Amino acid sequence: MSIDARNHEDAETFDGTGDESGGEPGDDENRSPIQRWADDWIRNPEKAYAVMLVFLGGVLLTTSLFPLYWLFNVAMAPPGQTDIPLIPATIDLSAFVQVFQQVPFARFMFNSLFYAFTVTVFVLLVASLAGYAFGRLEFRGKTPLLFALLVLSFFPPATLFIPLFRAFNQQVPMLGLFTLPVEIYGTPGAVVAPLSAFTMPLAIFILTTFYGQIPDGLEEAARVEGTTRLGALFRVIMPLSAPGVATAGILTFITVYTEFFFSFLMTGNSAAEWAPVVDGVIAFQTQYTVRYDLQAAASLIAIIPVAILVVVAQDKIISGLTQGALKE
Amino acid sequence: MARVKLTDVTKQYDDVTAVDEMNLDLKDGEFICLVGPSGCGKSTTLETVAGLTKPTSGTITIGDREVTNLPPKDRGIAMVFQNIALFPHMDVYDNISFGLRLRNFPQDEMDERVDEAARVVRLQGMLDRMPSEMSGGQRQRVAIARAIVRDPDVFLMDEPLANLDAKLRVNMRTELQRLHKQLDTTIIYVTHNQAEAMTMSDRIAVLNKGELQQIAPPLTCYNQPANRFVAGFIGSPSMxxxxxxxxxxxxxxxxxxxxxxxxxxxxxxxxxxxxxxxxxxxxxxxxxxxxxxxxxxxxxxxxxxxxxxxxxxxxxxxxxxxxxxxxxxxxxxxxxxxxxxxxxxxxxxxxxxxxxxxxxxxxxxxxxxxxxxxxxxxxxxxxxxxxxxxxxxxxx
The missing domain is CATH 2.40.50.140 (Nucleic acid-binding proteins)
Incomplete structure (x- = not known):
């Protein structure tokens, strides 16, 4: 740039715009409130983070809790009303009682809880053994086996419905050799067996990680003290992996409790035929009428067991349980 | 109390021979130290005696029973680990009585034995504490109490003092010697600290690269080392x-x-x-x-x-x-x-x-x-x- 260029008319204009865009400190009064605000946030990013956090938290809470609130609103509305106000006109809890009077809703809930509980116990038991093997033993083919489990967990369960349905109805021989000795279709077994299989891989992965972290010394100490390997698993490794066991258990429980596809199709439609809780909610829908208020109330009631479980288990998920076990 | 005999014990991991044709014959009530540098196979030897590792070949006899293929719980042994390995979810009483409960001891006998063991290691009044509330030395004493409460034939100790600070280590050393006098049980003690080996043991077994170099009373190893390795390993500073x-x-x-x-x-x-x-x-x-x-x-x-x-x-x-x-x-x-x-x-x-x-x-x-x-x-x-x-x- 030559000296001439500096004295050119354009140079003046350039200086003027430079001043306005506010590179210099100390001329706050020249800038708009938004500019000052942005400047403040750039200098103190923690302020920005705090605002973002509140905003994000608010969005998450609204999106997750509003549907529940809406369900409550629907349950409050009188039967047949389709125009639901944002704030209920009256608080009338009779729908929550009617739910149990019109259909055996308690039995529907029991069915689902029974599935969830049975599958959870079975999965924790089997996945513990698998988790012990994968997490603590060295054997040939360990990685391929784990990989196979992973693949299994990606498999869409729906594709297995037809073959399982036929097998449970004794229509196809298992492995081409024998048909099932009894018809499983319509019994709890028809739900528990496939759902156990589908929830198993995740439980195995969680427990493998946790069991693998328990120091060898503790297991060896238990074995020297007089347990078998299995005894050490259940007396020492499992209690010390309580957070992992709780996590795997809760995930399994919730998955099965809220499962619809298999538990709906593998059982009858009435509560006595082991129909799940979703059937109980649908039961308020007849050929001619739909009781949306009762369905909403039923849905809210169905949430309660899971909500209680999560609250209770949160206490149980104590990390740092192994503190002091070993001198680091 | 029992004699322990290892005959031609070999342990191979893939292409590494951790223990090579080990022959040891321990007298009843003897305090023997296995010493050697890291990776010399001393811990592996101890694990084969404990049953935590199965030897590739060779036999192990405790008392007059061959135990080579028995699980640890049936060998009449107790073990103290380097990392102490107390069960962190149990209090001191439950830790000490763990083995007794597994063997279905009646409650009153269990109480009696736990109290006696706690007295021996001077832990009275601490039975309801959790391991995380205790100091390193106290935890180590709980681990020892857990070992003695079952009255085992053989004590196995895998560097039990390695994680303690220097002063505590010397204290626990004398306590272990006192304990050995009191209990008169065969003790196999693994350490890489030759001061511990020299002061505590009746005989020292010096190991290197999985092979037994010399087994002799401490002063014999010091004054008449069988080979250059023993001569260099025993004594500080080195020969x-x-x-x-x-x-x-x-x-x-x-x-x-x-x-x-x-x-x-x-x-x-x-x-x-x-x-x-x-x-x-x-x-x-x-x-x-x-x-x-x-x-x-x-x-x-x-x-x-x-x-x-x-x-x-x-x-x-x-x-x-x-x-x-x-x-x-x-x-x-x-x-x-x-x-x-x-x-x-x-x-x-x-x-x-x-x-x-x-x-x-x-x-x-x-x-x-x-x-x-x-x-x-x-x-x-x-x-x-x-x-x-x-x-x-x-x-x-």
């Missing part, structure tokens, strides 16, 4: 090793030679390359050489570094070589230096020439190739000494 050649009635090292009677020792002949070892306390300054059992003639060396320890001074000595070119060797051992310990009151400075003598009775000769000990102590060659005396008298 000096010097490459030498056997001459005509002399042991010739770089810069000096020591006369000895070659005919009195089997297996050495003139011209043999040998390695001789001498402990730092068996080197003397010329003035003090009278303290040696059989002092050699003095020779000149240069002092290098001094390490005053308070109760003694370690002096690094460099032999004076004919040539000033040391071939680029900087390492003390490579230069065949000698470490000498002297009285702290000695007036000695770095980089000065001093006259030193060796105690012939304490020279160890090792075969240069195999490292096996040829002789512990050599005797003076009468002819040469007489000649030297005459020379000395003439010079005066």
């Amino acid at each position: 000096n090793f010097v490459d030498a050649t056997v001459g005509d009635g002399t042991l010739d090292a770089d810069g000096y030679s020591v006369s000895f009677d070659t005919t009195a020792i089997d297996g050495v002949a003139e011209g043999d390359a040998v390695e001789f070892g001498i402990r730092p306390e068996d080197l003397y300054l010329a003035d003090n050489s009278g303290e040696a059992e059989d002092p050699s003639r003095t020779f000149s060396v240069t002092t290098d570094v001094l390490e005053p320890m308070g109760d003694e001074i370690f002096v690094y000595l460099k032999p004076i070589l004919d040539t000033t070119d040391d071939g680029g060797m900087t390492d003390f051992e490579e230069r065949q230096g000698l470490l000498m310990s002297v009285d702290p009151a000695t007036d000695i400075r770095e980089e000065e020439d001093v006259e030193v003598a060796l105690d012939r009775a304490r020279i160890h000769l090792f075969d240069s190739d195999t490292g096996d000990a040829i002789s512990h102590g050599v005797v003076a060659d009468a002819d040469i000494e007489a000649e030297a005396e005459r020379d000395g008298a003439q010079a005066d």
Whole structure:
């Protein structure tokens, strides 16, 4: 740039715009409130983070809790009303009682809880053994086996419905050799067996990680003290992996409790035929009428067991349980 | 209480032999230490006795039962681990009584035994604490109580003191010795700390690379090491090793030679390359050489570094070589230096020439190739000494 260029008319204009865009400190009064605000946030990013956090938290809470609130609103509305106000006109809890009077809703809930509980116990038991093997033993083919489990967990369960349905109805021989000795279709077994299989891989992965972290010394100490390997698993490794066991258990429980596809199709439609809780909610829908208020109330009631479980288990998920076990 | 016998025990991991044909025969009530550097197979040996690792071949007998294929719980053993391994989810009482509960002991007998064990390790009044609330030493005592409460035939201890601080370690060492006297149980103790091995054990088994080097009482290992490895491993600071050649009635090292009677020792002949070892306390300054059992003639060396320890001074000595070119060797051992310990009151400075003598009775000769000990102590060659005396008298 030559000296001439500096004295050119354009140079003046350039200086003027430079001043306005506010590179210099100390001329706050020249800038708009938004500019000052942005400047403040750039200098103190923690302020920005705090605002973002509140905003994000608010969005998450609204999106997750509003549907529940809406369900409550629907349950409050009188039967047949389709125009639901944002704030209920009256608080009338009779729908929550009617739910149990019109259909055996308690039995529907029991069915689902029974599935969830049975599958959870079975999965924790089997996945513990698998988790012990994968997490603590060295054997040939360990990685391929784990990989196979992973693949299994990606498999869409729906594709297995037809073959399982036929097998449970004794229509196809298992492995081409024998048909099932009894018809499983319509019994709890028809739900528990496939759902156990589908929830198993995740439980195995969680427990493998946790069991693998328990120091060898503790297991060896238990074995020297007089347990078998299995005894050490259940007396020492499992209690010390309580957070992992709780996590795997809760995930399994919730998955099965809220499962619809298999538990709906593998059982009858009435509560006595082991129909799940979703059937109980649908039961308020007849050929001619739909009781949306009762369905909403039923849905809210169905949430309660899971909500209680999560609250209770949160206490149980104590990390740092192994503190002091070993001198680091 | 029981005898423990290992016969040809070998443990192989893929291509590594962790324990190679180990033979050990422990007497009833004996306190034996397995020592060796890291990775020498001492822990693996202990694990095979415990049943936590199955040997590739060989047999293990405890008492008069062969236990090679029995699970740990049926072997009548108790073990104290290096990392203590208390069950963190149980209080002290539950930790100590864990083994008893598994064996369905009645409650009152269990209480009695736990109280007794807690008394022995001085843990009364702490039975309801959790391990996380205790100090390292207390935890270690709980681990020991857990081991003694079942009254096992054999105690296995895998570096139980390694994770404690120095002061606590010495305390626990004496406590363990007291315990051994009190219980009179066979103890197999693994450690890489030779001070622990020397002070506590009836016999030491020195291991290296999975092979048993020597099993003998501590002082025998110290005074009559079976080979160069044992000689170097036992004793702190380590024994000096010097490459030498056997001459005509002399042991010739770089810069000096020591006369000895070659005919009195089997297996050495003139011209043999040998390695001789001498402990730092068996080197003397010329003035003090009278303290040696059989002092050699003095020779000149240069002092290098001094390490005053308070109760003694370690002096690094460099032999004076004919040539000033040391071939680029900087390492003390490579230069065949000698470490000498002297009285702290000695007036000695770095980089000065001093006259030193060796105690012939304490020279160890090792075969240069195999490292096996040829002789512990050599005797003076009468002819040469007489000649030297005459020379000395003439010079005066």
